[in-house]
Amino acid sequence: MKQFVFAFAAMCMWFGVCGAARVNLDSLYHVLDLTIDSANYYYEKKVNHIDKLKSSYRNAKTDAERFDFAKKLYQEYVPFANDSAIAYQYKCIDLAERMGRKDLYAESLVQLACQFTSSGFYNEARIHFDKVAHDELTGDVLTAYLQGTSHLYGELAYYSSDPRLRDVFMEECIEQHKALYAHLDSTSVTWLQLHTVTLNSEERLDEAMQYCNRWMELCEPGTRMFATMAFYRSEIYRKTGDSEMQRYWLVRSALTDVRAAIMDQSALWNLANALISEGKNIDRAHRYIDFSWKCLTHFSTHMRSWLVTPVVTRINDEYKNQLRHANHILWWTTGAISLLLVGLLLLLYYVSRKRKQLADIRVEQIKTNKELASLNTMLQEKNGELSEANSLYSKTNEQLSEAVIHLNDSNRVKDEYIGKFLSLCSEYIDKLDDYRIKVNRKLKTNQYGDLLRMTNSEQLKEDELKELFNNFDSVFLRLFPTFVDDFNALLRPEERILPTEKDHLNTDLRIFALIRLGIDESSKIAEFLHYSPNSIYSYRTRIKNKAAGKRDDFEKQVKEIGIQK
Numbered sequence: 001m002k003q004f005v006f007a008f009a010a011m012c013m014w015f016g017v018c019g020a021a022r023v024n025l026d027s028l029y030h031v032l033d034l035t036i037d038s039a040n041y042y043y044e045k046k047v048n049h050i051d052k053l054k055s056s057y058r059n060a061k062t063d064a065e066r067f068d069f070a071k072k073l074y075q076e077y078v079p080f081a082n083d084s085a086i087a088y089q090y091k092c093i094d095l096a097e098r099m100g101r102k103d104l105y106a107e108s109l110v111q112l113a114c115q116f117t118s119s120g121f122y123n124e125a126r127i128h129f130d131k132v133a134h135d136e137l138t139g140d141v142l143t144a145y146l147q148g149t150s151h152l153y154g155e156l157a158y159y160s161s162d163p164r165l166r167d168v169f170m171e172e173c174i175e176q177h178k179a180l181y182a183h184l185d186s187t188s189v190t191w192l193q194l195h196t197v198t199l200n201s202e203e204r205l206d207e208a209m210q211y212c213n214r215w216m217e218l219c220e221p222g223t224r225m226f227a228t229m230a231f232y233r234s235e236i237y238r239k240t241g242d243s244e245m246q247r248y249w250l251v252r253s254a255l256t257d258v259r260a261a262i263m264d265q266s267a268l269w270n271l272a273n274a275l276i277s278e279g280k281n282i283d284r285a286h287r288y289i290d291f292s293w294k295c296l297t298h299f300s301t302h303m304r305s306w307l308v309t310p311v312v313t314r315i316n317d318e319y320k321n322q323l324r325h326a327n328h329i330l331w332w333t334t335g336a337i338s339l340l341l342v343g344l345l346l347l348l349y350y351v352s353r354k355r356k357q358l359a360d361i362r363v364e365q366i367k368t369n370k371e372l373a374s375l376n377t378m379l380q381e382k383n384g385e386l387s388e389a390n391s392l393y394s395k396t397n398e399q400l401s402e403a404v405i406h407l408n409d410s411n412r413v414k415d416e417y418i419g420k421f422l423s424l425c426s427e428y429i430d431k432l433d434d435y436r437i438k439v440n441r442k443l444k445t446n447q448y449g450d451l452l453r454m455t456n457s458e459q460l461k462e463d464e465l466k467e468l469f470n471n472f473d474s475v476f477l478r479l480f481p482t483f484v485d486d487f488n489a490l491l492r493p494e495e496r497i498l499p500t501e502k503d504h505l506n507t508d509l510r511i512f513a514l515i516r517l518g519i520d521e522s523s524k525i526a527e528f529l530h531y532s533p534n535s536i537y538s539y540r541t542r543i544k545n546k547a548a549g550k551r552d553d554f555e556k557q558v559k560e561i562g563i564q565k
Contacts, residue, residue, distance in 0.1 A: 025244065028251045029284065035258045036291055046261035050076050067095040067104065074111065079224055079262040082119045082299050089115060106136035107144075114148035117155065118264070125152050142183060143190055150176035189218045189225065193232075200236055208236050227256035231267050238274075247274055254288075263299035268292040435460075465530065473505045476513050480562040487512060490557050495546035507531075511539050512558050520555065 053076065057069035070091045077085035089112040096104035113128035129149055137145050153173035160166040177198075184191040192215035199208035212233050219226040230253035237246040253267035269292040275285040442451045477483065487509065488496040497508050505513060507529065514525050522536040529536070540555075547554040 025247060025251075028248065029281075032251050032255055032258075033284075033287075035255055036287075039258055039261075039291070042259055042261045046076075046080060050080075063095050063099050067092055067099070070095060071108075078115065079260075079264045080299070081263065082115070085115055086112065086119075102133065102136050103138075103141075106132050107141045110137075110141055110145045110148060114144060114151070117148055117152045120155075122152060122156055122159075143180070146176050146180035146183060147190070147194075150180055189215065192218065193225075193228070196232055200232065200239070203239065205236055205240055209233075212236060222256060222259065224256070224260060224262060227253045227260070227262065227265075227267065230256065231270075234267070234270070243274065243278070247271060250274065257295075263295040265292060265295055268295075469510065470504065472513075473510070474503065476505070476517075477503060480513075480516065483513065483516065483561055484509060486561040487558065490548060490554060491543075491546045492548050497543075508539060508543055511536060512543065512555075515555055516558055516561055518559070520559075 050073065053069055053073050057066060057073060060066040060069055070088050074085050074088040074092060077088060089108055092108040093105060093112065096102075096108050109128050109132050113125045113132070116122070116125035116128065125148070129145070129152065132145060150173055153169045153176060157166050157169035157173055160169060180194065181191075184194070186195075192211055196208050196211045196215055199205075199211060212229065215229050216226075216233070219229045230249045234246045234249035234253065237243075237249060250267045250271040254265065254271055256262075257265040257267055268288050272285040272289040272292065275281040275288075439451060442448070480486075484499065484505075488498075491497070497506070499506050499509060510529065511525055514520075514528065519525060519528070522533045522540065525531075526533045526536045531539075544551050544554045549557070
C-alpha cells in the first residue's frame with residue numbers, strides 16, 4: 001500500500017507541474033524522490049508481466065506462437081536486462097530458421113545486431129548485420145536495419161583511434177543515414193526523432209526544437225519513446241544554456257524511466273551530473289547516481305558503466321572537497337577552543353592567587369582581632385551570629401544549586417527521550433502498517449498457512465525488543481557516556497561488570513540505567529525489560545552486594561552518576 005500512496009502522490013504532483021513552461025524544480029524533484037522510493041513496486045510489476053509472458057512461451061504449442069512470445073519477451077527485456085534480451089532474440093532466430101521464415105530470420109538478426117550495438121558490442125553487431133539478407137528487408141525491418149547500421153558505424157567512428165578507419169566508418173554512417181532519410185516518411189515518429197537528433201548535433205537548435213515539438217505530439221506519455229524525446233529535448237535546452245528547462249526535461253525523462261522500470265536509462269545520471277555542475281544538491285545527486293548505477297548494473301552493459309563512471313568520480317571528488325572544508329573548519333574551531341582553554345586556565349590561576357591573598361589577609365585579621373578581643377567582644381558575638389546566618393544561607397544555596405542541577409538533568413533526559421519516543425512511535429506505526437500490508441496480501445491470496453506461521457512466530461516480538469533495547473542503550477549512553485565506568489567505580493574491582501558489545505548494555509547495566517533515570521520500582525523495571533519482578537529484585541540485590549561502599553547507599557550513588565556538581 002505504501003508504494004501505491006507514493007505513486008498516487010507522485011502522479012498528483014506530476015499533473016500539477018507539467019502544465020506550465022516554467023516549474024518549481026524543488027516540487028518536481030520531490031515527485032522524482034517519491035517515485036524512486038516506489039521503484040520496487042514498478043520493478044515487481046515489470047517482473048510479474050515478464051513472468052506471465054514466460055509462462056505463455058513455455059506453454060506455446062507451435063513454433064509460431066513460441067516465436068511471438070519470444071519476440072515479446074525480447075521487447076520487454078530490451079530496456080530491462082541486456083543479457084536476457086539477447087538470449088530471447090537468439091531463440092527468435094532459432095525458431096525463425098526452424099520455421100523456414102526468412103523474413104522473420106532477417107528481422108531477428110537485425111534486432112539482435114541493434115541490441116549488440118546499443119550495449120557496446122560492436123564486433124558482434126557487425127557480424128550479425130553482415131548475415132542479414134538485404135532482399136528480405138522491407139518496411140519497419142529495413143528502417144531498423146538502417147538505423148542500426150548508422151548507429152553502429154557512428155559509434156565505431158567515435159571510438160576509433162585510427163584516423164583512416166574513423167573516416168571510413170563515418171562515410172559509411174553518412175551513407176546509411178542518407179538511405180534512412182530516403183526510406184522514412186517525414187511525418188513518422190522515427191523520421192522526426194532522427195531529424196531532431198541530427199539538427200541538434202549540427203547546432204541548429206531552433207530548428208531542432210521545432211521538430212522536437214512535432215515529435216513530442218506523437219509520443220504517448222509514460223512510454224520509452226516519450227522518455228527518449230524528453231532526454232533529447234533536455235539536450236537542446238542544455239546547448240541553449242537554459243539549465244532550468246534542461247533539468248525539467250531530464251526529470252520528466254527519469255520519471256518515465258523509473259515508472260516503466262527501464263534499466264537502460266541515461267536521464268537520471270545526466271541529471272545528477274547537472275546538479276553536480278551547479279555545485280549544489282550534492283546529496284540528491286549522489287542518491288540519483290546511486291539509483292542509476294544499480295539500474296545499469298541490473299541492465300548489465302559495460303557501455304553505460306563507462307559513461308556513468310566520470311559522474312560518480314565527480315560526486316566523490318565533491319564529497320572530498322566538502323570533507324576537506326569541514327576539516328579546515330574543525331581545525332580552526334579546535335584552535336579557538338584551545339585558546340579559550342588556555343585563557344580559562346590563566347583565569348583560574350589568577351583567581352587562585354587572589355583567594356590565597358584573601359586567606360593571608362584573614363589570618364592577619366584574626367591576629368588583629370585577638371589583640372582587640374577585649375574591645376570587640378560584642379562585635380565578635382554579632383559576627384558569630386552573622387556567620388551562622390551565612391552558613392545557613394550557604395547551605396540553602398547549596399541545596400538550591402543541587403535542586404537546579406537535578407532539574408536540569410531531568411529536563412535533559414526528558415527532552416532526549418521524548419524526541420526518541422516520538423521517533424520510535426513513528427517507526428512502529430510504519431512497521432505496523434507494513435505488517436498489516438503483508439497480512440492483507442496473504443489474506444487476498446488465501447495464504448492462510450503463511451499467516452499462521454507469521455503469527456505463531458515470536459521472532460517479530462524478539463526483533464522489536466532487541467531494537468527497543470538497542471535504541472534505549474544508544475540514547476542512554478549518549479546522555480551518560482561515562483555511565484559504565486562510573487557504575488563500575490561503585491563496585492569492588494573484582495566484581496566489575498563490562499558489556500559484551502560496544503555501545504550496548506547487558507541486563508545488569510540496563511536495570512541500573514533505568515534506576516539512574518528515576519525508574520526504581522522493580523515492577524516497572526520488570527515490565528520494561530520483560531522479566532518478572534522477583535527476577536529484577538534478585539538482580540538488584542546481587543549487584544548491591546558487590547558494592548565497594550555501603551550497600552544501602554549504592555542506588556543513591558547510581559542516581560547521582562553524570563550529575564555535574
